[in-house]
Amino acid sequence: MRAFLILLRRELALAWGNGGGPLLALAFYACVVTLLPLAAGRAPERLASLAPGIAWLALALAALLSLERLFERDFEDGALDLLALGPAPLEAVAVAKCLAHWLAAGAPLAFAALIAALALGASPHIIPLLIPCALAGGLAFSFLGGLGASLALGSKRGGLLVAVIVLPLYVPPVIFGAGALDALAGGLPWTGGLYLLLAYSAAAVALGPIAMAAACRNALD
Amino acid sequence: MLRTIRIKDLSLVRGERRLFSGLDLEISAGQAVALTGRNGAGKTSLLRAVAGLLRPAHGDIGFEGEAGPLEAEVARSDALHLVGHHDGLKSTRSAWEELRFQSLWTGGSEASARVAATWLDLDRLLDLEIRRLVGRPASPRGSGPAAGQPPVAVAAGRADGPAGRRPSRGLRRPDGRTPGRRWHGAGRRARPLPVPYRVVEIGG
Numbered sequence: 013m014r015a016f017l018i019l020l021r022r023e024l025a026l027a028w029g030n031g032g033g034p035l036l037a038l039a040f041y042a043c044v045v046t047l048l049p050l051a052a053g054r055a056p057e058r059l060a061s062l063a064p065g066i067a068w069l070a071l072a073l074a075a076l077l078s079l080e081r082l083f084e085r086d087f088e089d090g091a092l093d094l095l096a097l098g099p100a101p102l103e104a105v106a107v108a109k110c111l112a113h114w115l116a117a118g119a120p121l122a123f124a125a126l127i128a129a130l131a132l133g134a135s136p137h138i139i140p141l142l143i144p145c146a147l148a149g150g151l152a153f154s155f156l157g158g159l160g161a162s163l164a165l166g167s168k169r170g171g172l173l174v175a176v177i178v179l180p181l182y183v184p185p186v187i188f189g190a191g192a193l194d195a196l197a198g199g200l201p202w203t204g205g206l207y208l209l210l211a212y213s214a215a216a217v218a219l220g221p222i223a224m225a226a227a228c229r230n231a232l233d
Numbered sequence: 234m235l236r237t238i239r240i241k242d243l244s245l246v247r248g249e250r251r252l253f254s255g256l257d258l259e260i261s262a263g264q265a266v267a268l269t270g271r272n273g274a275g276k277t278s279l280l281r282a283v284a285g286l287l288r289p290a291h292g293d294i295g296f297e298g299e300a301g302p303l304e305a306e307v308a309r310s311d312a313l314h315l316v317g318h319h320d321g322l323k324s325t326r327s328a329w330e331e332l333r334f335q336s337l338w339t340g341g342s343e344a345s346a347r348v349a350a351t352w353l354d355l356d357r358l359l360d361l362e363i364r365r366l367v368g369r370p371a372s373p374r375g376s377g378p379a380a381g382q383p384p385v386a387v388a389a390g391r392a393d394g395p396a397g398r399r400p401s402r403g404l405r406r407p408d409g410r411t412p413g414r415r416w417h418g419a420g421r422r423a424r425p426l427p428v429p430y431r432v433v434e435i436g437g
Contacts, residue, residue, distance in 0.1 A: 018337045029325060090319025097284055097315060098338050232286050 015100040016108055023112030034078065034117040038124055041074040045128040056133050063134035064142070064193035067125040071146060072153060072182045078117045079157030079178070080171045082109055083224075087165050087231060096232055102225035110158040110220065118150030135197045145189045145209060152213040155220035156181045162224040165231035184212050235312035236262050236297050238283060243292035245278050252278055253436045254291065265430035274436030277318065284315040314339070322363045329359035 027034060048066045049059050086092040095105045125146040126139060134142075160178035164170040192205030237259060244254035252275030260266055268276040281287040283294055285305065296308035322331050329350070336346035350356055358366060 015338065018334065022334050025330070026323060026326070086321075088319070089321055089323070090317050091321035091323070093281075093284075093286060093315060093317050093319075094321040094335075094338070096286060097309070097313075099310060099340060232281075233288055 015098060016104050019095070019098075019100065019105060019108040020112055023109050024116055027112055027116035034120055037074045037078040037117045038120055040077050041070050041121055041124050041128070044070040044073055045132070049132060060133035060135065063129045063132035064138065064197065065190045066132060067129045067134075067142070067146075068149070068186050068190040068193075070128065071121055071125050071149065072179075072186055074121055075118060075150060075153035076157055076175060076178060076182070079113065079154070079161050080174050082113060082158050082161040083165055083228060083231075084161065084170055092228065092232065096228065102228050103221040106158060106162070106221040106224035106228070107217075110154045110217075110224075113158070114151050114154040118154050119147065122146035122150050134193075138193050138196050141193060141196050141202065141206070145192055145206065148206075148209050148213045149185045149189045152185045152209075152216040153182060155213075155216040159220050159223050159227070162227035162231070165227065185209055188212060234262070234298055235303065235308050236299055239293075239295040239297065240283070241293045241295070243279075243282070243294065244290045245275050245282060245287065246290040247275075247278060251290070256292070256435070258433060267430050267432050268435050269432055270435035276435050279435060280315060281317075284313055285309050286315070324362065324364035326363055327359065328355070328361055328363060328366060331363060332359070 045066060048070070049062075052058065052062055052066075083092065086095065096102055098105075100108075122143060123146075126142055129138070129142055130136070157174070157178050159181075160174040161170075163177055164173040167173050188205045188209035192202045192209065194200075195202035195205060240256060240258040243256040243258075245252040252273070256279070258266075268279060270276050278287055282289050294305070296303040296305060296312075298308070329346075332346050332350060332355075333343055336342065336349070350359055
């Protein structure tokens with residue numbers, strides 16, 4: 013546990029101190045949220061109905077942007093060797109890296125989603141659900157993105173490969189999260205979507221690190 | 234404590250290529266060994282296999298302690314440290330942040346990292362970012378063997394110091410004295426000790 017906390021602290025410091033990765037993700041999020049309404053039409057009613065979907069789509073894309081080099085930088089500079097030989101198993105290393113990504117980028121993006129949804133004219137009464145949905149969805153995005161980043165280790169066009177691997181896995185949380193928000197906005201039962209989103213995120217957190225560790229071992233071998 | 238690394242009939246394969254096969258090698262505590270061989274012969278891969286990062290295609294890598302065979306995981310975590318071609322340091326972090334992390338990650342403490350930095354006379358450099366340090370000589374004190382002289386390895390560190398797991402730990406001179414005892418004082422006054430080494434050719 014001590015080693016896990018040491019690594020988590022380092023990963024957080026790297027995320028915030030290394031060229032502003034989370035800030036870049038937030039800037040990208042703002043760009044996507046600004047651009048999509050220009051393509052979808054400017055009628056307020058239309059934007060209000062699209063707001064939850066736009067917020068979720070931008071969240072997924074912004075999370076993906078900062079995940080590309082989650083393991084690649086460590087692989088290139090030899091730090092992954094050090095981590096693999098350390099006291100914590102690679103599964104714990106993967107959890108620490110994804111958790112740090114979520115804390116550094118996923119959580120700020122969740123609050124950005126709140127602002128974006130309001131700015132697009134979403135109904136204020138979905139706000140209490142938007143934050144937990146975005147946080148849970150962001151957790152799934154971080155762990156699934158980590159899986160893609162680990163599978164793409166050592167490949168020449170890793171960024172593209174990560175997107176191809178990860179985007180299909182992002183479909184369920186987008187459907188469940190945006191569906192729950194839509195249902196709440198329409199006065200329909202919304203708990204089913206939230207529960208499915210939480211279940212999917214829990215599965216990603218539980219199973220993702222095992223696959224990530226295996227992919228890292230394969231890349232190091 | 235690890236006493237012997239015993240490699241028997243080891244074969245390593247990378248992709249479709251067999252690097253070497255049938256390697257037998259025994260290294261005892263206190264010995265320094267230089268692996269030589271052409272590019273791609275498998276020197277680095279052998280070290281990675283000993284460290285557990287690479288699975289051998291064939292053969293065994295065994296570890297023995299004072300009381301008999303050791304579990305590979307125990308031996309690797311307690312007594313081995315791999316310094317590869319890449320240092321694993323983050324260029325935007327300070328030397329102190331990286332030294333502290335390396336110490337904590339390998340089971341040491343912040344105090345031991347501070348002591349090690351003082352002994353190696355690195356205090357003045359600790360606030361610098363790693364990228365400002367890269368490219369400078371790793372040690373201003375070490376030097377290669379002069380022409381006609383027997384090869385030597387430099388044990389960079391005190392073997393009996395509190396900084397813990399370093400490659401130099403356990404190195405012994407032929408007369409049985411530990412190199413650390415030859416070090417006097419700390420900082421600028423400390424000097425590395427030349428240690429005779431054995432040459433092993435890989436893939437020859």
